Amino acid sequence: MSCLTLAAAQYPAAAADITCNLERHLEFIAQAADKQVQLLVFPELSLSGYELANAAELALTLDDPRLQPLSAAAQSRQMTIIVGAPLRSGQALHIAALIFHPNGTVAVYSKQHLHGTEQQYFSPGEGGPLLELHRQHIALAICADTSEPGHAGAAAQAGAHIYAAGVLISEAGYAKDSVALAGYARRYGMVTLMANHTAPTGGWIPAGRSAIWDETGELLVAAPDDAPGLIIADKTSDGWHGRLCRLS
Template sequence: MSDLTIAAAQSVSVNGDLGANIARHCGFIRQAAEQGVELLVFPELSLTGYEGALAAGLAIDPQDAVLQPLRDLAREMKVTAAVGMPIRLQPHGPVLIGALVMGADGSLGVYSKQHLHTGEDRYFAPGQGGSALTIGGETVALAVCADFTHASHAAAARRLGAQCYAAGVLISEKGYGPDSTLLQGYAREHGMTVLMANHGGETGGWQSAGRSAIWAADGALVVAAPGAGDCLVVARRRAGAWQGQVTAVSEV
């Protein structure tokens, strides 16, 4: 079992302000690089906030030059970062909830949310998922929020060989108990490391619970943020044993 360092970027989005959020994401990526993070996962729609009514106007082609600073920084810092963004895969196509993977090698991967929450279909269409990632020899499957509420999604990831299941989410305090229990259960049931990156504050009228977390493949909690706010939730595996750390991110 190889050494691995992964992290959840628990970020507070500036709702509707792509430029400000890109700058904030760059701060997270730099701090993650300082800690040796190989995979950094941001919350659902982290670059715009969870703003369904604004999504059509904010949605971009994943190759849009506006994201080039993030791609360049990820390559420079050698951090693979999965960021949340409303996207269109064709110029006049439907708006999808995307997780865009800025590769440490300069590549760009696209994951689109497959399962929508009730009411999200007013603004978004269901997507088709995306390919797994390879991070430090580990196969990582992505999920975006409601995807993980379908047990078949995590099961399919494991059948395809995933050793890590990484979800960018928006979970309120009310939903945190059942949702975190579900994710912890996937870790235990499927023998996968599970990472949950939650928003750090209010977005789209929802107050996020924060408390981003990472569970080991036996279901044991490695690390969790104590509450809301900007922070990095880092898990390091060395010689098969996990250690966790939560670091405040104050200058982003």
């Protein structure tokens, strides 16, 4: 019997269409609930797509009524759901992970390390606190955060057992980034999760191949290609086990 089930959503974002993406997110969440997933992580900017030039007009606030179905799903499914979105906070615009908890609360992780042209549109964020789920402490990361070794090191020093990243990684960057993530898992003894996009977004062609590594750096499960799906890891009394769920 599993004591914790977590999943990466390998997700195809619709460009600059939050309404469509909300509906797609709910479909993924329903499938994840059928697989008894308790923590579901979507890729970077999954609600908007990686549409940097449109980020200001697409930006959400935490009280945006469009987010209510995600909060309701987290409560009804008893699932912690982490989605990517451009977030307006005062005068600042951040690349954020919105965290919907089963108790109805909503929290934020904001991307600390911006990449390339992101700096023209966004302000660096302050990260966020560790999450706790079934006695497991979970640190979040968004894409370029994982390129800074100190980020994963700080997560481990804070007591993280799991390092969960929503990313946008192309084929050109996949080998380097996946090796780095496996290395963090091995070096710091953290289960490491990568949720990647699966459809062109913002001019990038994602590699897909979302993955989860165990605390020794061994690959638990990875999507074999760029098809939509759930990459799932179950923690049981005899360790972690991986499985793949295809989605249409």
